[in-house]
Amino acid sequence: MKTIAIMPAFNENERLQQVVREVSSLVDHIVIVDDGSKSALSDQLVSNSSVTILRHIINLGKGAAMKTGVLWSISHNYEVAVFIDADGQHDPNEIPVLLQPILENRADIVFGVRKFHGRMPFVARFGNFILTAAMQVLYRIQVEDTQSGYRALRLSASEQIMWTSPRYSVETEMIVNAGKHKIPYVQVPITTIYHDKYKGTTIIDGIRIMINLLAWRFL
Numbered sequence: 730m731k732t733i734a735i736m737p738a739f740n741e742n743e744r745l746q747q748v749v750r751e752v753s754s755l756v757d758h759i760v761i762v763d764d765g766s767k768s769a770l771s772d773q774l775v776s777n778s779s780v781t782i783l784r785h786i787i788n789l790g791k792g793a794a795m796k797t798g799v800l801w802s803i804s805h806n807y808e809v810a811v812f813i814d815a816d817g818q819h820d821p822n823e824i825p826v827l828l829q830p831i832l833e834n835r836a837d838i839v840f841g842v843r844k845f846h847g848r849m850p851f852v853a854r855f856g857n858f859i860l861t862a863a864m865q866v867l868y869r870i871q872v873e874d875t876q877s878g879y880r881a882l883r884l885s886a887s888e889q890i891m892w893t894s895p896r897y898s899v900e901t902e903m904i905v906n907a908g909k910h911k912i913p914y915v916q917v918p919i920t921t922i923y924h925d926k927y928k929g930t931t932i933i934d935g936i937r938i939m940i941n942l943l944a945w946r947f948l
Contacts, residue, residue, distance in 0.1 A: 730832060732756040733807040734824070735798035737791050738815035739764045751821040752813060753779055760801055761815065762794040791878075792892055792899030799891075803884050811881040819879045820920050827881040830915040837886040837912050838903070840872055841879035841919035856935040860901065863939060867946045870908040872916065875901050879919050886912055897934045898941045905945055 734756045738745060745761070752759055759780045765788035783797055795812060802810050809831050813819045823841070830836040861875045878900055882890060889910040892902040907914055 730808040731758075731806060732809045732811070732828060733802045734759045735795060735802065735810050735812050736761045736815045737764055737794035737798070737812075738762065738766065739788060739791075739794075740766045740768075741815040742766075742768070744817040745815050748813070748815055748817055748821065749780060752824065755821060755824040756811065758805075758807065760798045762798045764788050764790070764794040790894075790896035792897070792902075793895040795899055796892070799882075799884065799887055803887065807884060809881060809883055812878055814878055818922050820922065823879070823917075823919050826917050826919075827879065830917070831881055831883050835913070836915040837883040838890060838907055838914045839881040840874065840904070840914060840916045841877045842874040842916050843877055843919055843921045856932070860935065860938055860942070863942050864901070864904060867942055868905060868908050870904055872904050872914075874916075875904055877919065877921075879921075894941065896937075898938045901938050901942065902945070905942070 734752050736748070736752075736759060738761050749759060749761070757779070761780065761782045763782060763784045765785045781801070783801060785794065785797070798812075799810060809828060811824050811827050813821065813824070819841075827839050827841060830839050857874060857876050861873065864870055864872060864875050880900075880903075889912060890903055890906050892899050892906065894902045906912075
């Protein structure tokens with residue numbers, strides 16, 4: 730099966746080259762979606778025939794960047810996509826672990842589950858606990874880490890999984906859609922690397938995600 734890594738990127742020149750180098754040997758192709766970075770990603774950073782850079786003129790959000798990557802991948806006949814952050818927070822060596830359940834036809838979507846230890850910022854741990862509990866109560870979906878962005882998807886299931894959220898609600902909406910359409914899924918443990926400056930969902934993002942969870946359920 731043809732595999733592709735979809736990598737949303739916003740102002741990520743610092744670690745991008747290393748991430749691309751590590752990912753490139755594990756998938757057939759990489760598509761990077763430069764989501765309106767202040768200084769456009771340099772082509773020299775990823776001067777590799779197995780890498781394609783797509784560009785949003787303005788910042789549209791992570792969800793929009795992921796959707797752009799999915800649509801491009803489908804149009805170029807890729808079959809399985811793995812979503813990985815461009816900032817080095819995910820370990821590329823775990824890509825085969827994410828892909829394996831799909832390649833073995835055990836799942837159409839695979840969710841990476843992080844370890845909730847002291848190295849994870851408190852805001853991320855607390856917010857994830859609340860949102861995961863809300864997901865289980867509202868939708869009866871038992872996913873242990875709703876906010877992890879490290880996941881894999883069989884692209885033939887993308888029409889049912891496809892999200893409308895342009896920003897950080899994308900991970901949650903994917904789970905909701907998987908539950909609605911009874912898409913077979915698997916969870917696998919992953920490690921997450923926390924750099925000096927944590928970037929991810931903020932308290933405001935968490936509130937927005939919670940509002941979306943309620944709206945999707947009752948409206």
